[in-house]
Amino acid sequence: MGYFTTFSLTAQQDTKEIELTEEMKLAFIESSKDLEETDVEELFDGYLNAKWYEYESDMQDFSKKFPKILFTVDGAGENGSYIWRHYFLNGKSQRDEAQIVFEAQIVFEGFNPELLS
Secondary structure, eight states: OOOOOOEEOOOOOOOOOOOOHHHHHHHHHHHHHHHHHHHHHHHHHOEEEEEOOOOHHHHHHHHHTTTTTTEEEEEEEEESEEEEEEEETTTTEEEOOOOEEEEEEEEEEOOGGGOOO
C-alpha cells in the first residue's frame, strides 16, 4: 500500500524565483534513488502525485549539485490535512509544517538559513 503525496518543486536564486532548467532535470534524474524519469518529468512540469519515500535524501543530493540555489518542495498528503514545505540548500534542509489557521488558511514560517541541518 502506502501513502500518496502531491509534490511540487520550485527554485530560487538570490531570493528570486528561477525556472527549473533542463540541466537541473538531467541532474535530478541521475541523482534520484526513488523516481522514474517520467515521474521527474511530471515534477518538473508542475507537480507529482506519488509515493516518493526518498524525497529528502534525493533532494539533499540534488541540491549539492546547485549549491547556490534554494529548492523548495511543497507536499500535501492524500487526506488534505497534512501539508508541509521542505527547503534544500547545498545538501542541507529545513522542514516547515503548515499550520492550518481559521478556515483552511495555510501559513508557513518561511525559509531560515539558521535552521538548515
